[in-house]
Amino acid sequence: MxxxxxxxxxxxxxxxxxxxxxxxxxxxxxxxxxxxxxxxxxxxxxxxxxxxxxxxxxxPKTGNTNTPIRTATSEIETEQHSHLAARDNEGDQNVTIRNKTSRSTIAEKRQTVLTVQKPSHNSLITTEEKHNSPSTVTECSRSSVDSAIVTELKLYMGELFHAQTNSLREMITNLTETIKAQAIRIEKLEAKVLELEERKGMDVLDNKLKQLQLEIYDRDQTLLANDIEITGCPEMGNENCIALVRSIATKIGINIEEKDVVSARRVGPARPQAEISPSTRPRPIAIRLVCNATKDILLRAARVRRTLTTDGLQLPGPAKAIYINERLTGYNRMLFQKARALAQVNEISEKKLGRPSGEIQGVNPKIDSVAFRLHCGATTAALLAASAALTTRHLVGNPIDCIHTRDIPEDVLNTYCWIHSTFTVAGEAGAYPGVRGAGNSPRRYGKYYQWVAFTLFFQVSG
Structure with missing residues (x-):
């Protein structure tokens, strides 16, 4: 537009x-x-x-003779008026006369209307009287049409209301039945869940499942027994990983042949050549060796050379640190990381963690408390002092021997009474097993078993 x-x-x-x-x-x-x-x-x-x-x-304006409520009498009168108006305007040539009706046609239509409007042969109203009251006929027709329309509307609305009500009733019934069915199903499921929870065999199955899972982890790690992993080595396009591994081994002082390496490759999703740059983190190299002895030699040499870098390996970018470790499964890697975190918290040396291939030692953490250390030292000192005093008393005083009865063999009593300590017992000078009076003295001397003192001494010294 x-x-x-x-x-x-x-x-x-x-x-x-x-x-x-x-x-x-x-x-x-x-x-x-x-x-x-x-x-x-x-x-x-x-x-x-x-x-x-x-x-x-x-x-132009014309009468609309197609009106539904229009009666035949009104139609005749309209035609008469149109005919008279046309006859009066015959002299005006600019007016078009559309509705011309002859008198004979008007008479015929009037006769037809009179015949149609006659209700019955017993009616007392004559045709002339009906013709003389057209307004009455029109009002009756309109009232009958209105009443018929109202009746039809009432019937239609009633049927529609009943149909909609029945439809809603059916829908509510269906929804109620569905809810009841779902409630019954939920109750059955809850009963099954309770039954499964109460079964004693479920714990056994859970333990077996955990045991099988651990066995799978161990077997996966066993498959990697001859594998090592090198991290931090920059990645290049079309690189020879075996030659790179031999160069790194030569740098740490180990000479390995190409026949000693089964395979060497980068692990992880491959990256496009355009994304490879010295700043990106390189993928680790997984190396599988022929024998486990070569692997142990490489790991020992790598632990000695902890400052191993890419200097001298003809790799792009600045010198970066290289780390050689055992190759672990995902589960063992997570376990080793958690063990290292706990070791850092409890100040445990990483050497006591053992090998990272799942063989991790359990180390009891030391209690770092000043009060506990003072209490332990004071108790140990008091016991050792008492033991020394008793031993001195035995050496200075008269020696005593163990007295035993027939129930206790002599060699057994002498074996456990190898430390001759003394103590006094108030009472008569009577002899009892393990105790003997010294002459007529009211004191008694017996042997003292110092296992507690020696145990504390060994614990403190260790």
């Missing part, structure tokens, strides 16, 4: 789409001037047949 087009009503510029064109005069109007709402404009299917108000007002 050209931007110069304007509305025929308000002479404003028409919008791009929301306008309408008259089919008669071809004038264009916007929706406000055409008295058409936006919603009605979108629903209009035949916009090509629209006529503007100006063209509609120019159309």
């Amino acid at each position: 050209s931007p110069r087009q304007k509305c025929a009503g308000c002479t404003n510029t028409l919008p791009k789409r929301d306008y309408i064109q008259c089919v008669s005069c071809k004038s264009m109007y916007d929706l406000d001037c055409a008295n058409v709402s936006k919603k009605l404009f979108e629903l209009m299917e035949r916009k090509d047949n629209w006529k503007c108000p100006l063209c509609v007002s120019k159309r």
